[in-house]
Amino acid sequence: MTRFQRAALVGAAxxxxxxxxxxxxxxxxxxxxxxxxxxxxVLMLPRLALTLGSVLKDRFRQHLWSDEEGRYHNFGGIxxxxxxxxHHSWIAGSDLQRVLGTHDRDDVLAARLAGHWRRDExxxxxxxxxxxxxxxxxxxxxxxxxxxxxxxYFEREVLFPAAQRRLRR
Numbered sequence: 001m002t003r004f005q006r007a008a009l010v011g012a013a014x015x016x017x018x019x020x021x022x023x024x025x026x027x028x029x030x031x032x033x034x035x036x037x038x039x040x041x042v043l044m045l046p047r048l049a050l051t052l053g054s055v056l057k058d059r060f061r062q063h064l065w066s067d068e069e070g071r072y073h074n075f076g077g078i079x080x081x082x083x084x085x086x087h088h089s090w091i092a093g094s095d096l097q098r099v100l101g102t103h104d105r106d107d108v109l110a111a112r113l114a115g116h117w118r119r120d121e122x123x124x125x126x127x128x129x130x131x132x133x134x135x136x137x138x139x140x141x142x143x144x145x146x147x148x149x150x151x152x153y154f155e156r157e158v159l160f161p162a163a164q165r166r167l168r169r
Contacts, residue, residue: 016035019035020039076099076146078095078098078099080096084165086166087166088130089129089130089162090118090120091126091127091158092125092127093117093126096109099150100147106125109127113127116130116131129159133155133159136151136154
């Protein structure tokens with residue numbers, strides 16, 4: 001704030017204070033209260049407008065991007081199709097096989113994750129991410145550095161944020 005701005009602000013505050021003291025000395029209590037309310041309102045209006053604008057901008061941004069949140073995942077240069085519903089996170093079986101470097105049929109992959117799979121509208125095999133993490137933790141080669149990184153990726157980047165989003169709703 002420059003010297004001129006500070007002087008103008010002090011001058012405006014002094015004028016308001018002088019007007020309030022004058023009204024008080026004349027015995028106009030109602031006018032004093034209205035004057036004080038007006039002074040506070042005038043001084044606080046810009047701050048309230050900025051706060052309201054900031055809140056509205058954040059709400060609009062949250063609403064605009066809510067459908068895209070958590071949809072784009074990538075591991076080791078391979079894009080992963082991950083969907084979230086009200087209770088679980090799901091990964092496309094073909095994407096998991098590309099990451100793992102396997103070529104199993106869908107029914108074999110579904111049998112390995114019994115009770116943790118479904119088919120979407122296009123008949124694509126979708127696997128529950130928490131079931132995939134449990135399967136990776138118990139499979140042969142579970143201590144392979146790539147498998148450990150994949151499990152950690154699913155836990156940190158998919159499961160935990162999805163759980164936090166569900167808690168906010």
